[in-house]
Amino acid sequence: MKVIYSEECAKHAPKYEILSGNLVDYFESPVRIEIIKSHLQSFSSSHNYTFHESTDYGIDAILAVHDSDFVQYLKTAYDEWCQEGGDKNGILPEAFPHKNMPSFGRNSGAATAIAKAGHYCYDLSCCIMGGTWLAAYASAQVTISAAKALMEDCSLPNENGPIGVFALCRPPGHHATNNLCGGYCFLNNVAIVARLIISATSKKVAILDIDYHHGNGTQAIFYSTSNPIYVSLHGHPDYPWFSGHASETGEGEGEGYTVNVPLTTETDDKKYLEALRSVIQKIIAYEADFLVVSLGVDTFMHDPIAGFNMTSGVYIEIGKHIKSIGKPTLFVLEGGYHLETIGINVGNILEGFNS
Ligand code: Q9C
Ligand code: ZN
Incomplete structure (x- = not known):
């Protein structure tokens, strides 16, 4: 499986953030992707990860989403x-x-x-420093490079099921709207590639958002279109507080193409997989040609800013469920802040998909 990355993603590194009124170390740190990368490099399995530095494809795909x-x-x-x-x-x-x-x-x-x-900006999580634009731009280019790799490789024969590519990027994207940053997000990486894949192929895209938080930015960008469909499982009520209700289903041509499954904070492995199975049925019924996954592992039980009760083992099952959709899949890193397990949990999703 190809893993795309960029050293430039480390250039945004605020020291602190305000969490529940307290000044704490910034959770969305560059170490996150280093840990995931070294975990995938050391993974002793039959699935080979190959690591590729991103290519700079320019600003156009970004400006197709952001003002x-x-x-x-x-x-x-x-x-x-x-x-x-x-x-x-x-x-x-x-x-x-x-x-x-x-x-x-x-x-x-x-x-x-x-x-x-x-x-x-709509919250206090998006400090802009000297390197912030470079890192956000690099994060988008990692995702664009991964999307291009997926579009090229998906026509090759693959015995082992659908092909997948992993965009190992930060800062994350799903809280960013066309003209607002927030929730550690500046540019909406997933929205940028969904629109890019649609304009390059004229095919249908499904976005499955499994980050703990509702992807309010991605939802807003595609709220009135039927392609892509946006499907999110998330903790509720929780950040970003003002979106993610089941009643938000899209508008105009987009009516029915936003699917929100808010889950209570007691959600465990079993309840999560039940909810995942139900939305996978909707994605299969939509007949998407490509799947883009907003991959957050802040659903993990010990995540410092989230509230679910999930174990590391469930991520293998989640990966297998995503594989069962059977479509070329782009995994794009979003949240996940428990550094001791972020490598294992992301690795487990990819292992489940590749198994
Ligand atoms: N009490 C992502 O996971 N602050 N963003 C939350 C929680 C912002 C999370 C405060 C959380 C943003 C991509
Ligand atoms: Zn999150």
Whole structure:
């Protein structure tokens, strides 16, 4: 199985974040992908992982999802902030334009770097530092490179079931909308490749989001289209708090093509697999040609920011279930913050798929 990565992904590395009102070490750290990479490298199984550095395919696929003013903001926020005398550690929002404030929805209300930070971000998890744009861009290029590899390789014969490629990227993407960062996410990697695969092949794509958190960004980007279908299993109620209800099913041409399965925080292996089986039936009925998986392992029982009760063994079963869909599959890393098990848990999903 091809694993695509980039050293550039390490260039975004905030020191701290605010979690439940406390200053704590930043959970979404560069170490995450190093641990996963060395785990896959040392894996003693019959399935060979080959590691490939990403290629830079340029900005077009990114701009097919994200607004150009938002991209411009991500690129320039840190320099503007420094020119205005800001702290070298990076920039975080100070206030957010809510809907009964005079400047709500008006770019003109955001004149300085700190005002723009509130305009283009919806929480306090997305500090923009000197290397943030480089890392977010690299994360998108890793995912694009993986999608290109999948599209090339999926016509080759494969005896062992569907072909898969793994985009070993960070920062993650599924909380980013067309014009907002949030939830550790700046560019929506999965949305970028879903749209890329659709425009390159004219085929149908299903996005299966198994990160613990609802992928509000991916849902919003595709809410009024029937291709791709967006399907999410997630902890509820939990972050990002204002989306992910079962009643959110899409609108217009997209009606019925958003599927949310909110699960209570007591969810264990058995309940999770039951829910997974039910959404897999929906994906099979949709007759997708490609599957893109938002792969988060923050569903693990000891994850420091999430609430499920799942064990490492269940990830092998999850991988096998994903394999049963039988389509070329792009795995894209999202969350997962328990460093002691992140390698095993991601590895188990890929092992289940490759078995
Ligand atoms: N009490 C991803 O997993 N803060 N993002 C959560 C929880 C932000 C998670 C606070 C969590 C974002 C990709
Ligand atoms: Zn998550």
